[in-house]
Amino acid sequence: MAANPKRVEHQVTDKGVVPVYATGTVEQPWDDYTETDHRVWATLFERQNALLVGRACDEFLANQARMGMSADRIPKFSELNAALAETTGWEIVGVEGLLPELTFFEHLANRRFPVTWWIRKPEELDYLSEPDLFHDLFGHVPLLMEPVFADYMQAYGRGGVKAHAIGPDALTNLTRLYWYTVEFGLIRQADGLRIYGAGIVSSKGESIHSLESAAPNRIGFDLERVMRTQYRIDTYQKTYFVIDGFEQLMAATAPDFTPIYARLADQPAVPAGEVLPGDRVLQRGSGEGWASGGDV
Ligand code: PHE
Ligand code: FE
Incomplete structure (x- = not known):
């Protein structure tokens, strides 16, 4: 945590008083985790690892x-x-929860990944509306050790700082990219379709649904298509975008987004479940079980 030496205040939580740093980071109060906390970690870890093979x-x-x-x-x-x-060279920093957008982008741009220090309760194993330690650590941190993906995350953070200065519509476009890659991305490997998104790998239900269900669309990654597409925050995704490798993702996102944001400003958003004429459709979803409203 050498990057955050300055202790500015303390925050009272149900785990005691934790120091809060200027960048919104906190020290991981490791000694304060209860037996229940460790057991929740163990249960989720074993369950997901069994599921994620293949x-x-x-x-x-x-x-x-x-x-x-x-x-x-x-x-x-x-x-x-x-x-x-x-x-x-990435570094994990502890946080209390979601950060302001610009603060989050600045962490990524400096190869710091914010990880929520607290873990969910035993009755919340299957669903939680905000990220906790299991999602952040188990879901996000392994790919930070993958060189190309690690560079993508930093480039994303830099792009976020830039989009933040451009305006809210640019941020919306960029957030969709994060959602459909870092959180809910699928990747095509030589031996088949696999998961890389943290929102999927940390979810028992969606690990199966994203790959095996007939309901969702699975569509080849296209940058501008993704940046136009709404998503779901309260149900499984209606559409997953599939990359062929992290190099493809890196190359597709390397150009300056400024003219892309300008172009997208004139185009309507695409509903989460829609398939468009130009799409590379790997699977057209049956739409079974889809909620009608609620795309964001
Ligand atoms: N190339 C993007 C820009 O100019 C930055 C970026 C890189 C965004 C990688 C996302 C992912 O804004
Ligand atoms: Fe996440």
């Missing part, structure tokens, strides 16, 4: 194995940071 992409599984997370106990950020420092 479902998560090779890069996710390999990096998770080598970064030293295990079911035994909630990982210490300091230990994961040692592994990250040796590979891609």
Whole structure:
């Protein structure tokens, strides 16, 4: 945590008083985790790992194995940071919860990934409306050890700082890109379709649904198409976008987005479940079980 030496205030939480730093980061109060907290971690960790063999992409599984997370106990950020420092130079910083957009982008632009320090309750194993430690650590951190993906995340943060200065419509476009890649992305591997999005790998139901259900669309990644597309925050996604590799993602997002934002400003948003004429459709969803309203 060398980047955040300045302690500015303290925050009272149900785990006690934790220091809050100027960048919105907190020290992981590791000693205060209860037996229940460690048990929730173990349950989720074992359940997802069993499910993700053959479902998560090779890069996710390999990096998770080598970064030293295990079911035994909630990982210490300091230990994961040692592994990250040796590979891609990313750093985990603890946070209380969601950060203001610009603060979040600035962390990513500096290769710092904010991780919520608290973990969900035993009765919340299957669904939680805000990110917790399990989602952030288990879902996001393994791919930060993958060099190309690690660079993508930093480039995204820099792009976020830029979009924030351009305006709210640009931010909406950029947020959709994060949603459909970092959170809910699928990737085509030599031996089949796999998951890389953190929102999927940290969810039992969506790990199965995203790959195996007939309901959702699965469409080849196209930058501007993704940036126009609304998404779901309260149900499984109606559409997943599929990349062929992290290099493709990196190359597609390398150009300056400024003219793209200008172009997209004149175009209507695409509803989450819609299939468009130019789409590379891998699977057209049956739409079974789709809620009618509620795209954001
Ligand atoms: N190339 C983008 C821009 O100019 C930045 C970016 C890179 C955004 C990677 C997202 C992902 O704004
Ligand atoms: Fe997330």
